[in-house]
Amino acid sequence: MPESGTLYDEIGGAETVSAVVDYFYSLLIKDKRVKKYFESIDLDRLKIMQKSFISSVCGGPAYNGQSMRSAHKRLLDLENKHFDAILENLETAMKKAAKKTISEENRKKILAVAETTRKDVLGK
Numbered sequence: 745m746p747e748s749g750t751l752y753d754e755i756g757g758a759e760t761v762s763a764v765v766d767y768f769y770s771l772l773i774k775d776k777r778v779k780k781y782f783e784s785i786d787l788d789r790l791k792i793m794q795k796s797f798i799s800s801v802c803g804g805p806a807y808n809g810q811s812m813r814s815a816h817k818r819l820l821d822l823e824n825k826h827f828d829a830i831l832e833n834l835e836t837a838m839k840k841a842a843k844k845t846i847s848e849e850n851r852k853k854i855l856a857v858a859e860t861t862r863k864d865v866l867g868k
Contacts, residue, residue, distance in 0.1 A: 750803030756845035767841035777829040
């Protein structure tokens, strides 16, 4: 484990986060349950923001984007089933894109942090 001991360092830092987020969005744009939310949107910008957010919650560089509630407020019909699909895709992305660098224990930690954003993302 790296000396700093953050989850961000444990999983491989920016390189791993970037690989996971890129794979994650490749899944989302094909997933029938959620792909409509990613049409007509600047995916490159979204990936940058997502990489920043994941890095931050894992103990890496600070996230300077909008709050989860503000960032998702335009998605009025977003429901739990959509959030569940997002989490499933995130887990798959971590397993496929970072199999060697993100342990099962750390995947669970990252998914648990993602779960804490559910209410804000759904505007509840």
